Amino acid sequence: MKRAKEALVLILAGGVGSRLNILVQKRAKPAVPFGGIYRIIDFSLSNVMNSGLKKVGVLTQYKPLSLMHHLGMGEAWDFTGRSRGVTILPPRTGEKESDWYHGTADAVRRNLDFLEANPAEQVVILSGDHIYHMDFDAMIEYHRSKKADVTVAMMIVPKSEMHQFGSGIVDKHDRIIEWEEKPKNPRTNLASMGIYVFDYKYLLNTLIRDKSEIDFGHHILPRAIAEDNVFAYPFYGYWRDVGTIQAYWEANMDILKKESGISPQRWEIRTNIETEGRAADRAPARFGVACHLENCMISAGSNIQGSVVNSVLAPGVVVEEGAIVINSILFEDCIVRKGAIVDLAILDKRVQVGANAVVGFGENYTVVNQLKPSHLYTGITLIGKGAMVPAGQKIGRNCVINTNITEDAYPGKTIEDGGSLFADNEVS
Numbered sequence: 001m002k003r004a005k006e007a008l009v010l011i012l013a014g015g016v017g018s019r020l021n022i023l024v025q026k027r028a029k030p031a032v033p034f035g036g037i038y039r040i041i042d043f044s045l046s047n048v049m050n051s052g053l054k055k056v057g058v059l060t061q062y063k064p065l066s067l068m069h070h071l072g073m074g075e076a077w078d079f080t081g082r083s084r085g086v087t088i089l090p091p092r093t094g095e096k097e098s099d100w101y102h103g104t105a106d107a108v109r110r111n112l113d114f115l116e117a118n119p120a121e122q123v124v125i126l127s128g129d130h131i132y133h134m135d136f137d138a139m140i141e142y143h144r145s146k147k148a149d150v151t152v153a154m155m156i157v158p159k160s161e162m163h164q165f166g167s168g169i170v171d172k173h174d175r176i177i178e179w180e181e182k183p184k185n186p187r188t189n190l191a192s193m194g195i196y197v198f199d200y201k202y203l204l205n206t207l208i209r210d211k212s213e214i215d216f217g218h219h220i221l222p223r224a225i226a227e228d229n230v231f232a233y234p235f236y237g238y239w240r241d242v243g244t245i246q247a248y249w250e251a252n253m254d255i256l257k258k259e260s261g262i263s264p265q266r267w268e269i270r271t272n273i274e275t276e277g278r279a280a281d282r283a284p285a286r287f288g289v290a291c292h293l294e295n296c297m298i299s300a301g302s303n304i305q306g307s308v309v310n311s312v313l314a315p316g317v318v319v320e321e322g323a324i325v326i327n328s329i330l331f332e333d334c335i336v337r338k339g340a341i342v343d344l345a346i347l348d349k350r351v352q353v354g355a356n357a358v359v360g361f362g363e364n365y366t367v368v369n370q371l372k373p374s375h376l377y378t379g380i381t382l383i384g385k386g387a388m389v390p391a392g393q394k395i396g397r398n399c400v401i402n403t404n405i406t407e408d409a410y411p412g413k414t415i416e417d418g419g420s421l422f423a424d425n426e427v428s
Contacts, residue, residue, distance in 0.1 A: 007140055008120040008200070009048050010111075012104055013041060013128035014061030014091065019244045021375045022384040023348065025403055028060065029243070030128035031067035033331050033349075035255050035264055036299040036314050038271045039070055040242060041128040045086075046269040048126075049077040051136040054084035057114050058128065059107050061091040061100055076272040089114055103215030109207040116204070123203050125196045125216070131251050132239035133267040134195070139233050143197040149228040150202070152176065152221065153195035155235045164241070165191035166217040168225075168232050176230045179222045190232065192217065193239055202228070238262045245375055245382070249346065252312045252329050256295050282315045290321065306336070314349075323353075328360075337391070345381040348403070354391030359383060361394040367417035369398045376400065376418075 017029025024032065030041035041058075048056055056079060060067060073079075074086030089111050091100055101107040108115075108125065115123070122143065124136055134153070143151040154168055162183060169178040169188050180186065196216065198206075206213075206220060213219035224230050238261035242248040254260035282301025287293070292307040301316040306323035316333040319325055323336040324343070331349040336342055340353045343360030353359055365379035376382065376398040383389065384403035390410055395401065396417035405421055415421055 006120050007053055007122040007124050007136075007197075008115070008118050009053050009056045009124045009126065009136075010108060011041070011044055011048075011056060011058045011126045011128045012107060013058050013067060014064070014101060014107060015127075015129065016062045017129065017243060019375055020248060021245060021372060022382055022400060022403060023245075023248070023346070024063070026063065026385060027066040028062050028064055031070055032242075032248070033314060034131065034242070034248075035252060036297050036312050037273070038264060038269060039067075040131065041067065041070070042269055042271045043131050043133070043264075043267075044126050044128050045071075045077045046267065047132070047134050047136060048124075049079070049270065050268055051134075053124065053136060054079070055118055055120070056086045057089050057111065057118075058086060059089045059101075059111060061107070064088075064090065070272050072272060072274075076270050076274070087114065103218070105207065105216050105220050106214040108203075109211065109214075112204070112207060115200075120200050123198045123200055125198065127194045127241075129243060130194065130239060130241055131262065132193075133237055133262075133269075134235065134239075136197075139195070140197055142233050143231070146174075146231045147229065148197075148231045149199055150221070150224050150230045151197040151233050152230065153193040153235050154190050154232045155193060155239060156189050157191045159186050159189050162186035162189060162191060166221065167191055170232050174232045174234070176221075176225050176232050179225050181217045181222075193235060194241075197233075245346070245380055246378055249329065249380055253310070253327075255297060255312065256310060288321065291319075306338075320355075331385075340389075344379050344397070345383060347383045348385035348387070350386045351383045351389070352387075353383075353389045354393060354407070356391055357389045357393040357395075359389060359395045361396050361414070362417060364417050365397050367396075367398060369400060369420065370418045371400070371420050 013030040017024045034040050079086040167180045168176040240251045242251050254262045285302040288305035291304045294309040296308045297312045299315040303318045305321040306319040309326045311325050311328045313330045314332045317330045318335045320338045322339045324341045327344045328342050329346045333350045334347045335352045337355040339356040341358045345359045369376035379397040381399040383401045387401050387405040388407045390407040394414045398418050400420040402422045
């Protein structure tokens with residue numbers, strides 16, 4: 001057995017993820033459904049499992065209940081037994097109840113008791129909200145071969161995107177000699193993936209020595225690079241931060257493209273299919289004689305009588321005769337009635353689209369969402385969990401229909417491009 005199995009894993013799963021808009025209104029970002037049957041955190045957990053690592057702590061904070069329910073005791077990822085397991089680490093407040101985690105390092109520091117109770121040679125720190133496939137065993141062996149204090153997984157991205165990431169400048173031995181956190185004018189295209197390997201004792205000493213260092217990217221890494229041995233671990237596979245609506249939609253669409261590099265089946269990604277409403281409870285999907293399917297993913301329990309094109313459907317979705325779903329993502333138990341059209345939209349769980357309604361109406365993709373212009377600007381429309389879309393209703397591009405909106409909440413037959421509908425007939 002390789003020594004890498006002695007490493008401890010911490011998954012940071014407490015972020016708000018506000019750029020995902022109403023998709024995180026009722027759940028933590030890592031718990032957002034993805035790719036039909038998965039949730040985002042399934043990718044990190046499955047990578048840990050497939051790397052042979054055994055002990056995992058999941059740091060939660062923002063609306064953690066659905067995430068905790070999904071994780072259970074870790075059985076879906078074989079994290080059960082005397083020598084293995086998943087431990088859910090709930091929020092740790094400071095002196096005041098409102099004093100929640102202030103950064104990634106602060107979150108780990110507040111769970112020092114878990115670290116001290118699980119001594120290891122190395123600690124692997126991950127984010128629970130990325131879509132990728134990676135062998136952490138290989139990264140740990142690389143870390144050891146370099147005699148590093150810290151190793152940072154890094155990949156090449158376009159310089160135009162570097163403002164979203166931490167960036168590292170390396171020497172010929174891949175030692176990081178300079179660090180820039182989300183630079184406006186980057187000097188390199190080597191971006192941090194938010195995946196770190198720390199020597200166990202080094203991490204404990206680092207967290208104890210200066211409590212003002214609350215974030216790995218902003219504080220701990222720059223100081224460690226200046227004083228100690230920090231190396232870059234090169235990564236060349238598929239990796240995507242799905243922290244925006246656009247990135248989330250694109251990653252789902254990548255599943256439908258053979259050349260994209262993403263393949264949950266080939267990567268052996270697991271999910272908890274035993275939770276209520278998931279695939280384990282469903283009969284096989286049904287397809288009517290007149291249905292039309294083209295480049296799509298249909299999950300168990302679905303009933304497709306209409307057309308589905310370039311779309312990802314979760315378990316239990318119904319598309320009635322004459323209905324069309326195109327370029328869209330539908331969560332569990334959505335219903336699209338006869339003659340309705342869903343075009344370039346994301347529908348959360350149990351949305352009902354009435355007969356002959358149109359979600360994604362018109363050809364003007366340029367009118368951004370008036371309330372959240374940085375969230376919705378490419379034409380994607382969001383429909384919240386349990387919302388109703390009345391028969392004949394037209395909803396434009398870059399719109400938001402809030403969670404549990406009822407049919408009588410609509411002020412008229414059309415929600416214009418960039419509009420948002422909340423309770424009490426409030427349209428913005």
